Amino acid sequence: MWHKHPKALPYLFLSEMWERFGYYLMIGIFTLYLKDVEAGFAMTEKEASDLYGTFIALVFLTPFIGGLIADRYLGYRNSIIVGGILMGIGYFLMGVHSLPVLYAAMTLVILGNGFFKPNISTLLGNFYTNDEYRDKKDEGYNIFYMGINVGGFICNFFGAVLYNLFGWQYAFMAAGVGMFIGVATFIFGIKHYGNHDQKKGVQEGDMPFSKILLFILLPSVVFGIIGWLVKGTTSDTNPDSYIFGSDSTDAFIFACVPVVFFYASLYFRARTEDKRPIGALLTIFAVVILFWAVFKLNGSALNTWGDRYTDREITGTTEAVFSSLKLSDKLAYKKDSVGKYDAQFRLQKVEGTVVKEVNYPVYFRNVKPDKLPAQNTEVSLWSPNLSQSINPGWVIILTPLVIAFFTFLRRKGKEPTTPTKIAFGLLISALSVLVMVAAVKAGSNGTEKVSVWWLVANYGVITIGELFLSPMGLSVVSKLSPAKITSLMMGGWFLATSIGNKLSGVLASMWDSYEDKTNFFWLNFCLLLSATALMFLLLKRLNKVMLEKGIR
Template identity: 70%
Template sequence: MNETIKVKHPKGLTFLFLSEMWERFGYYLMIGIFTLYLKDVKAGFSMTEAESADLYGTFIALVFLTPFLGGLIADRYLGYAKSIILGGLLMGVGYCMMAVHSLPILYLSMTLVIIGNGFFKPNISTLLGNIYSTPEYSDKKDEGYNIFYMGINIGAFICNFFGAALYIMLGWGYAFIAAGVGMFIGVAIFIYGMKHYRAFDVKKGVKEGDMSFLKIVLVILVPSVIAGVIGWILPTKLIGHALVGSASTDAFIFACVPVIYFYGSLLAKADKDEKRPIAALLTIFAVVILFWAVFKQNGTALTTWADRYTDRHLQNPVAEKTFSKLNFSQNFTYSKDSIPLYDNAFRIQKKDGIVLKEYNYPTYFKNIPADKLPAEGGKVELWATNLSQSINPAWVILLTPLVVALFTWLRNRKREPSTATKIAFGLFISALSVLVMIGAVYSGGNGAEKVSVLWLVAGYGVITIGELFLSPMGLSLVSKLSPVRITSLMMGGWFLATSIGNKLSGVLATLWDTYENKANFFWVNFSLLLFSAVIAFFLLKWLNGIMEEKGIK
């Protein structure tokens, strides 16, 4: 892979690749254990499934909301390099602070990560696009983003093994500190490679007619905060409950309105030659929201599936010895006495039908047939739940070269589909992945028995193909279609769509325990993705026409 980068791609790709790899190592290590930590009674905050899913959804939504502002500041004032370094340092500090077991400190550390990602994420993606702006490399931009995306997933793959070993051996705090160290390594690599992209770190400045930064703060940011506070308080006061899920969800929806208005105003005030490209991008942003709503359930619903419904028993002696030696597994002791205290929702203890709290008794034994249960006091060795989140990045690493080769083969024969077409197919393929999980539900008798981890492997495998058709292509499309002066700001728009989808993923995940038949939960996800794919294919002719006008594919 390195040889390929040296020969066919700009040298800066190597350093951006490694910087993003380590940044994602930190982020996905943290996010991989986040809900497990929140639900841990002994060393976490003993949150219920719904509470942890709601906080998780709000967190990852805000993480991808701030890039809109970080992109704007980089475009006009700081430039990309300074923004990337600042963002990386803030995130590193935030991860390390999560090692302090305190709810106020947790919220403060989450805030640093949210702000830091706003500076880091859109600007490293924009800088990557800039180094492909020369005629020598312009036709390899999609391929460059695919390679860059593989760097993201190498970090996301290896981090969960470090996270599992550290929280099993030493506790949650050491795992969070490891995430911070990974982020600092990423910043160091980025600084070391500056000579390869310094020339492409060009501030766009302010064009006549653009809103000033102060005006944006007053017209967009302040109203967003005010709207968020109103959304948090007003619906509950007026009708006695939240409009959608929880007060935090209402607050997020209200806060998004001024930001969405801002992007609409960009379209309304754009020059004539900019209107159609901006309209195309805003349309793509809206279409992909439902993809992220389903895809980002890897940290909630799919982690719950791995924890409660997947056979994690290390029955192979070699695997058991290896995982145990590397501290990737945990021992659980079976006791008949603890089981009757809890209902069929596994960890939820109820009184008079009201959920009191979830408890950390061994959930593994809840849906195992009686003849397969160990003897009283018997122990089983289980691989750590968070390792399931390495399945998706493992598929990305394996499949990226194949997808890149496919598109290269098609390009050489003048048959490569447009970037917009790739995104539409990505949505459709992602919908098919949910059918695999529906099959898993039926295979296990709707939770009556545990199912093979191969169901998760297959489901992640299919959605990964959809992801590779969509996510890096989305970044590439923004780089291609955006007016030069607002490229990073439009990259922030892509992450705004991701943010809304992330929050929706948390809302959907909070409904998990309300579905007695888990297949219906996945049927809802399938319907959402299929609807999104149909809309994308319906708009293809219009989108491709705009791209042809710009002389791009």
């Protein structure tokens, strides 16, 4: 596999693998940690989902500025190293049980990802610009993407073991260790990067950085503050008069306005030959926002589904294996127990005031009465964060098959263009939501637990859509971007991811408001189907731009 690609690919693959090991380990336990009333912060589902959505949105918003700084000043190599170190420190600090420290740690991760994420993706694309490797770019990004998911698969097992043995702080520390291993791996491969990681400097016609600060970043901060302070109309369904659901959501959406305006201005200020490629990229960015809004539910709503609506009880040989590996924990059933997993809470009114009640057995609340264990009987449950490894596990299995499929079509001269792959990726992703609709029906709308195979099936389908879309998105940015703003346009891809991530948090925060959970998933299906329809409508125009550039 490697010998057909640049020598730098294995090092970038492993660097990204370890970086994603740290990130996905942290994401896999993040909302579980926030909601833990004993060792976490006792947040409600809405509070945890809102913070989760804001966090992952900002994580993918900073690549906008990180790509710009790398292009002009730091270069890719230095930016990737600085970003990795910042993220590693951030993960270590997350283990400190203090809300101010948690926010500081999140800030470091947000800034670090801004330097790391767009630049390692851009650096990879730079190796596929010559004739020897040009036609293998999509395949190279698929291999690179598999590295992301190898890290995402194995990390949750480490997270479960360390949490079960020692507590949340050690799981977060493992994320930091993984990040530092990624930085060391990247540095070890420097000799293979040649001049592909050199900064481009300020080019003729570029907007000066001082103007970017004055006309984009400063307005973004001002707009964000306005969004936080300005209130909408109070109503029975919106007593706090939020405009978009919460203060943080209002602030984020307002803050995005100047950045979105900046990317639109790139089109209008571009040279004639660059207008159509930039326009095509901006169109793709807009469409994939809805994909990320649904896909990123894996760390929030689907994490909750795996924790509370999935039958996690294990017996026999499976119990023995999981127990020996410390991937499970025992839970004693008591009507009003405050055990590890059921020490959650429900909201109830006490003399007119809404309070949190901790003695509510969340795990057992939707177990059929005839299947409840006897009082004080212990059952073994696999750790809920392990469900986060299902998606990356599917990526590892399916990536070679997808690569082989497109290689076969390429030899036949029938390989679809990159925009066509993205369009079908959206369609397949929409179909995956129907699996969860069926899962809700099977569990009688959450009143009964369902098999984990529903999650496995859902992730299996959406993973195919993901492989058609996500690595192809990185590839198309590398193909269509004007050379002097490649990293900046890669930041635009992550800006779209950021907005989608925040919308995902908004969707997840609505989970408890849907009495019929099928309606929650039908909403997700409609969003993805709308994006699919729009992408197919634009496909002819996008393919024409690709043809004009002499690429697929």
